[in-house]
Amino acid sequence: SLSDRITGSFKQLRGKGRLSESDIDVTIREIRRALLEADVALPVVREFTAAVREKAAESLKSQALNPAQQVIKIVNDELVEILGGDTRELHFASHPPTVIMLAGLQGAGKTTLAGKLGKWLRERDNKVLLVASDLQRPNAVNQLQIVGQQAGVDVWAPEPGNGVGDPVHVARSGVEHAKANHYSIVIVDTAGRLGIDEEMMEQARNIRDAVRPNETLFVLDAMIGQDAVQTSIAFRDGVGFTGVVLSKLDGDARGGAALSVRGVTGVPVMFASTGEKLDDFERFHADRMASRILDMGDILTLIEQAQKAYDEKEAEDLAEKMAEGSFTLNDFLAQLQQIRKMGSMKKMLGMMPGMGQFRDQLENFDEREVDRVEAIIRSMTPKERNEPKILDGSRRRRIAAGSGTTVQEVNSLMDRFEQAKKLMQHMSRGGGAPGMGSMPG
Ligand code: GDP
Ligand code: MG
Known part of the structure; x- marks a missing residue:
């Protein structure tokens, strides 16, 4: 795994008092290989290793007492940096409701996220409405209704008058309903496909233009590997998004997707989804992800x-x-x-x-x-x-x-x-x- 490889490359350094330039080369090569194997996108790997090399060379010049420790710190800091630093807060509309649209491939975890985020926001004193704009799969509306019930929030579903068979109409009428009934948050669930698809992108764009979301969250399955890059770029160009939610981080995802999506699009990861239950959801913390990748133990997650x-x-x-x-x-x-x-x-x-x-x-x-x-x-x-x-x-x-x-x-x-x-x-x-x-x- 990524963490094992990086840790492994440090093992060689730990035994030494001082680092030479060739030590750094060896380490950089190991880190590079480890990142690539963890499905981090090549341009991100390049940027990352270049930054580490530069900073490591500086610390080499200063001939500090414990250079290996310093390199570990450099890698950690660089990981935090590339993962986006501090967690960004959701932007709330100055005139409620705040509209949050979800986008992503089928199976990424959008509908589950609607429930998780809905519950999370309800617990923070919001009146939340989930809007069922995925009319692609026969069961999608029903799934959102169940999730809404579990989350303790209302669901706006297609009905005669709200729009039937037309996801854009459902989205628009949902936001109208939220305005009239003083909801503070509207979360619009949308349809995905198994692969990137122009028709799906167009539908997502149309929904976006109809509801003018304050936030568009791109939901990305952390286990998707190298495809993360291509998918992220397609959604960035096709719909655009303001935040990323990584789902399925409970699996053996190696952090590659997290590094890639942020590195390639520059959009921060805001939340992490870590299981099928509605409470398996938390703010994304770059520093914790970095130490998880480095295998330093995730004490804060433990406490949580x-x-x-x-x-x-x-x-x-x-x-x-x-x-x-x-x-x-x-x-x-x-x-x-x-x-x-x-x-x-x-x-x-x-x-x-x-x-x-x-x-x-x-x-x-x-x-x-x-x-x-x-x-x-x-x-x-x-x-x-x-x-x-x-x-x-x-x-x-x-x-x-x-x-x-x-x-x-x-x-x-x-x-x-x-x-x-x-x-x-x-x-x-x-x-x-x-x-x-x-x-x-
Ligand atoms: P959508 O097609 O994007 O709406 O995806 P769904 O919300 O329907 O999720 C697809 C599947 O992934 C479902 O079986 C979910 O229970 C599961 N799922 C969603 N998020 C997570 C997660 O964070 N961890 C795990 N283990 N499963 C998840
Ligand atoms: Mg869904």
């Missing part, structure tokens, strides 16, 4: 995943309980289940930077420990869970027997629980956020 798995309401309740010192084993159990939701713990830990040196501990990390903890708590009566101080020797023996563990294991869990509780009280007094302080293991 943890937060997402953690229901917000529950978190609030928990924070309150912590502050009051009334955090119980029941809450602890609920928290454990939240941790489980985040998926395999080993995988989670593996995502953290610098965890390589803890590989041995990782290997020994036993997920069954979580099972044991759960079994112990489940073997307690509700009263015991709420008032652990009543757990005397005979109760502990009963619980150990009931959970198939030992009294020592029960004791050890109770010790850790008390420690975690103290830590949490301490944290909430200090104003810290509820963390994973009680994670067992």
